[in-house]
Amino acid sequence: MSHPQTLYDKIWKDHVVTSQENGLDLVYIDRHLIHEVCTPQAFDGLRAAGRPVRRPDCTLATVDHNVPTAHRGKTALIVDPESRAQCEAMDRNVREFGISYFGLQDARQGIVHVVGPEQGFTLPGLTCVCGDSHTSTHGAFGALAFGIGTSEVEHVLATQTLMQKKSKNMRITIDGTLPEGVNSKDLALHIISIIGASGGNGCVIEYAGSVIRGLSMEARMSICNMSIEAGSRSGVIAPDDITFDYLRNRPLAPRGEEWERAVAYWRTLKSDEDAKFDVEVSISASDIVPVVTWGTSPQDVVPITGTVPDPATFSDPDRRKAAERALIYMDLVPGTPMANIRLDNVFIGSCTNGRIEDLRAAANIVRAAGADAAVAAGVRAMVVPGSSLVKRQAEAEGLDAVFRRAGFEWREAGCSMCVGMNEDQLAPGKRCASTSNRNFEGRQGAGGRTHLMSPSMAAAAALRGALTDARQFRLSSSQAAVAIEPLTPEQLGVTLALSNVISRTSPAIHQPTTRAPTSSASGKVFSVLKGIAAPMYIENVDTDLIIPKQFLKTISRTGMARGLFYNLRNDVNSGAAVDFILDTAPYDKAVILVSTGKNFGCGSSREHAAWSLEDFGIRCIVAPSFGDIFRNNCFQNCMLPIELDVETCRSLAQDAAAGIEFTVDLERQEINCGDREGSPIQFTIDSFRRNCLLNGYDNIAATMQHAESIADFERQRTTNWPWLDGVGYTSQKEGKSSENRSMDW
Numbered sequence: 008m009s010h011p012q013t014l015y016d017k018i019w020k021d022h023v024v025t026s027q028e029n030g031l032d033l034v035y036i037d038r039h040l041i042h043e044v045c046t047p048q049a050f051d052g053l054r055a056a057g058r059p060v061r062r063p064d065c066t067l068a069t070v071d072h073n074v075p076t077a078h079r080g081k082t083a084l085i086v087d088p089e090s091r092a093q094c095e096a097m098d099r100n101v102r103e104f105g106i107s108y109f110g111l112q113d114a115r116q117g118i119v120h121v122v123g124p125e126q127g128f129t130l131p132g133l134t135c136v137c138g139d140s141h142t143s144t145h146g147a148f149g150a151l152a153f154g155i156g157t158s159e160v161e162h163v164l165a166t167q168t169l170m171q172k173k174s175k176n177m178r179i180t181i182d183g184t185l186p187e188g189v190n191s192k193d194l195a196l197h198i199i200s201i202i203g204a205s206g207g208n209g210c211v212i213e214y215a216g217s218v219i220r221g222l223s224m225e226a227r228m229s230i231c232n233m234s235i236e237a238g239s240r241s242g243v244i245a246p247d248d249i250t251f252d253y254l255r256n257r258p259l260a261p262r263g264e265e266w267e268r269a270v271a272y273w274r275t276l277k278s279d280e281d282a283k284f285d286v287e288v289s290i291s292a293s294d295i296v297p298v299v300t301w302g303t304s305p306q307d308v309v310p311i312t313g314t315v316p317d318p319a320t321f322s323d324p325d326r327r328k329a330a331e332r333a334l335i336y337m338d339l340v341p342g343t344p345m346a347n348i349r350l351d352n353v354f355i356g357s358c359t360n361g362r363i364e365d366l367r368a369a370a371n372i373v374r375a376a377g378a379d380a381a382v383a384a385g386v387r388a389m390v391v392p393g394s395s396l397v398k399r400q401a402e403a404e405g406l407d408a409v410f411r412r413a414g415f416e417w418r419e420a421g422c423s424m425c426v427g428m429n430e431d432q433l434a435p436g437k438r439c440a441s442t443s444n445r446n447f448e449g450r451q452g453a454g455g456r457t458h459l460m461s462p463s464m465a466a467a468a469a470l471r472g473a474l475t476d477a478r479q480f481r482l483s484s485s486q487a488a489v490a491i492e493p494l495t496p497e498q499l500g501v502t503l504a505l506s507n508v509i510s511r512t513s514p515a516i517h518q519p520t521t522r523a524p525t526s527s528a529s530g531k532v533f534s535v536l537k538g539i540a541a542p543m544y545i546e547n548v549d550t551d552l553i554i555p556k557q558f559l560k561t562i563s564r565t566g567m568a569r570g571l572f573y574n575l576r577n578d579v580n581s582g583a584a585v586d587f588i589l590d591t592a593p594y595d596k597a598v599i600l601v602s603t604g605k606n607f608g609c610g611s612s613r614e615h616a617a618w619s620l621e622d623f624g625i626r627c628i629v630a631p632s633f634g635d636i637f638r639n640n641c642f643q644n645c646m647l648p649i650e651l652d653v654e655t656c657r658s659l660a661q662d663a664a665a666g667i668e669f670t671v672d673l674e675r676q677e678i679n680c681g682d683r684e685g686s687p688i689q690f691t692i693d694s695f696r697r698n699c700l701l702n703g704y705d706n707i708a709a710t711m712q713h714a715e716s717i718a719d720f721e722r723q724r725t726t727n728w729p730w731l732d733g734v735g736y737t738s739q740k741e742g743k744s745s746e747n748r749s750m751d752w
């Protein structure tokens with residue numbers, strides 16, 4: 008009998024193109040979603056090396072982070088020049104490389120993680136990546152979906168594969184019944200508060216149990232979306248009839264006989280009864296209440312009926328320090344009842360909670376508050392649908408009217424104030440109730456203060472002008488929501504307004520030339536690094552803190568040192584430099600960073616974090632643990648992330664604080680400094696990564712040595728899962744050849 012397997016094991020096994028002796032696997036990628044922030048440099052890389060996109064039929068593009076939400080003009084009308092340049096780069100790249108694209112004026116445009124499922128691009132059993140950390144969202148379909156950095160985006164565009172190390176298996180089982188007024192966002196935040204923001208490091212989380220089985224697809228997406236905030240690479244939920252019902256007739260889902268075949272396969276995608284998980288967590292649903300965050304990490308969760316915690320009560324010293332810092336940033340005093348905290352802004356939207364069910368939940372609170380319900384005086388409340396189709400659906404149901412009547416702004420689709428890369432930013436010192444996923448320092452705007460919560464809680468907060476228990480607002484039967492007519496498949500594909508059809512073409516596979524691994528174009532290698540190390544004592548240093556959003560709006564890879572730790576180095580209001588270790592001698596020449604706090608580089612997949620450190624001169628980071636995507640991004644840039652236990656990191660930080668010079672020797676895998684000579688600290692790096700760094704290999708060329716195996720895998724894939732090939736949008740606009748047709752449908 009074969010070894011019992013988890014769902015993750017099964018998907019992984021089905022996608023291994025070839026296994027390396029060093030424990031890494033070359034994994035085939037079925038679906039690649041792309042957006043404008045993390046791709047310009049990847050396309051430039053392809054162009055420079057003369058490489059094509061291998062599978063345009065498996066790639067789908069949209070614009071979301073930089074788009075205005077006040078209007079829907081052409082790309083050329085985007086006011087901010089950097090935002091415009093990123094969107095224009097996307098317009099150009101999709102055209103040049105022949106990729107299906109939902110541009111700014113397309114009726115299907117939206118946040119990449121809303122668009123993929125909406126179109127049936129996301130399916131069970133597949134591997135899905137995107138240069139975005141919340142790619143974990145797509146795991147709700149029983150897919151293995153994870154975020155990657157820009158170099159890996161380029162790798163996938165060129166090879167349709169990634170060299171990956173398999174993660175551990177973690178299962179979180181939620182049984183029982185969710186109490187009334189408690190929803191999937193409360194559940195997601197509750198989970199993170201229990202396992203912590205680094206609780207899922209190195210793992211893929213499978214969500215299981217009766218509560219998960221009872222959730223809608225949209226609720227499951229919200230939960231998988233937040234997996235990254237628990238430090239895990241991905242979340243996954245076994246597909247079932249709820250999944251299949253959601254997908255049936257979506258524009259890119261298989262049809263007819265192929266649908267039947269797909270469903271039969273999808274039904275096998277579940278963990279075997281006695282499969283072993285490396286980590287198991289059980290949660291009782293009845294323990295969960297409506298929650299909000301009080302601090303600057305998504306793990307800082309408290310019931311809305313509770314009070315701001317006192318850091319002195321935290322036994323873990325690092326946690327205590329982090330809490331003290333968070334309370335200063337959030338301008339909160341321990342013991343303050345959460346429901347007494349007044350607000351300036353409310354943001355309802357994002358890839359966590361910008362779907363139709365989220366907007367219905369928020370609108371139901373407004374309806375329940377009565378005909379003269381109104382946003383509290385002095386509060387600015389925005390509703391930003393996750394996609395243009397969600398917006399259209401909400402308008403068909405009259406939700407926009409409910410919001411507008413009460414004084415909410417009804418906007419166009421995009422990421423908006425979740426990250427503030429467009430005009431929608433939280434002003435310094437302002438406090439926002441937000442349905443997004445990150446309450447990091449400066450996340451919604453430099454100096455802004457974010458409280459995370461569910462859509463119903465955010466709507467209730469908008470009406471009261473303070474954090475509020477949404478259970479106060481109950482719909483009477485006469486106020487119950489009107490009958491809901493979902494958009495038809497035709498509307499989802501927008502075939503009436505736009506003459507695109509979905510066609511199954513035999514996939515055009517574009518092969519890059521096979522080359523032996525050569526030194527990377529940059530010529531960078533890593534062997535021995537000597538120099539000053541700077542200590543850092545913050546837990547969960549997120550990549551927003553390493554480099555804030557305004558520095559992601561570039562289309563180049565260079566000149567990013569200016570953005571490094573920008574909000575720690577500069578006063579939020581005046582922009583003037585403040586004391587910061589990296590601006591103080593001798594640390595202004597640091598080549599190594601030693602973090603005593605775990606989970607360094609958590610959060611966003613922005614490779615800009617690695618680029619900015621490197622541009623500053625830092626090529627090695629030592630920490631007790633790393634965010635998975637950040638760690639990979641370091642390797643891609645010939646930088647060395649070294650994981651050591653907390654005690655060793657603390658002791659190295661002491662040496663760093665004493666200004667002692669360090670030597671990091673990758674060949675020997677050891678760190679020497681001061682009087683450690685003779686008894687160096689040992690570390691381990693897997694042999695593949697080590698070789699790449701020592702020799703400065705071009706990873707894409709290394710992968711293309713397996714060109715034959717990749718082609719074999721693709722042939723087998725066409726036989727086993729034909730629905731994964733060649734499903735794409737084909738423009739049938741008359742008189743336009745595929746070369747010169749507009750991709751901005």
Ligand SMILES: CC(C)[C@H](C(=O)O)[C@@H](O)C(=O)O
Pocket residue numbers: 044045072138139140141154426559610611612613614
């Ligand atoms: C811009 C992108 C890299 C980023 C992410 O990876 O998450 C963004 O979506 C975010 O939410 O911070």
Ligand code: SF4
Pocket residue numbers: 071072118139141357358359421422425426443444
């Ligand atoms: S987390 Fe926010 S910024 Fe990132 S993809 Fe989702 S909505 Fe966009």
